[in-house]
Amino acid sequence: MMDGHVTIALAGQPATLAPTLGAAIELSRRHENFGALLAKIEALDFLASVDVVRIGLGRPEREHEATAQEVFESGLLDLMPSIARFVFLLANGGRPPKEEDTAEAGTPFGA
Numbered sequence: 001m002m003d004g005h006v007t008i009a010l011a012g013q014p015a016t017l018a019p020t021l022g023a024a025i026e027l028s029r030r031h032e033n034f035g036a037l038l039a040k041i042e043a044l045d046f047l048a049s050v051d052v053v054r055i056g057l058g059r060p061e062r063e064h065e066a067t068a069q070e071v072f073e074s075g076l077l078d079l080m081p082s083i084a085r086f087v088f089l090l091a092n093g094g095r096p097p098k099e100e101d102t103a104e105a106g107t108p109f110g111a
Contacts, residue, residue: 003089003094003095003096004018004019004089004090004093004094004095004096005017005018005019006056006082006085006086006089007082008053008074008079008082008083009074009078009079010053010070010071010074010079011069011070011073011074012073012074015053015057016057017052017053017056017057017082017083017086018056018057018058019056019086019089019090019093019094019095020058020094023055023056023058023090024090024091024094026055027051027052027055027087027090030051031048031051034087034088034090034091037052037087038084038087038088041080041083041084041087042080042084044076044077044080046068046071046072046076047068049071049076049079049080049083050064050067050068050071052083052086052087053067053070053071053079053083054067056086056090
């Protein structure tokens with residue numbers, strides 16, 4: 001698997017979220033920015049999480065309801081850590097942060 005790709009168990013099947021520029025743009029437009037999106041995911045916002053999964057899988061809008069059903073069946077609590085990791089990686093250009101950056105900062109956001 002490539003850096004930045006995140007595999008989730010969706011309705012009992014493995015599915016890989018791919019970090020693309022298109023996904024970054026669409027999610028940022030829909031949710032204002034990555035910080036706001038991460039806050040929604042942390043708050044267990046179901047629709048925001050469905051957006052991340054659908055867009056990360058490269059599915060069209062017409063598959064929103066089917067994706068929502070799969071997320072529901074998979075359990076949002078079980079999916080949330082992987083969804084948040086995907087957004088974090090997407091915000092960093094689809095790749096993990098450099099180790100020295102996170103080691104120096106002490107936290108992912110340097111706070």
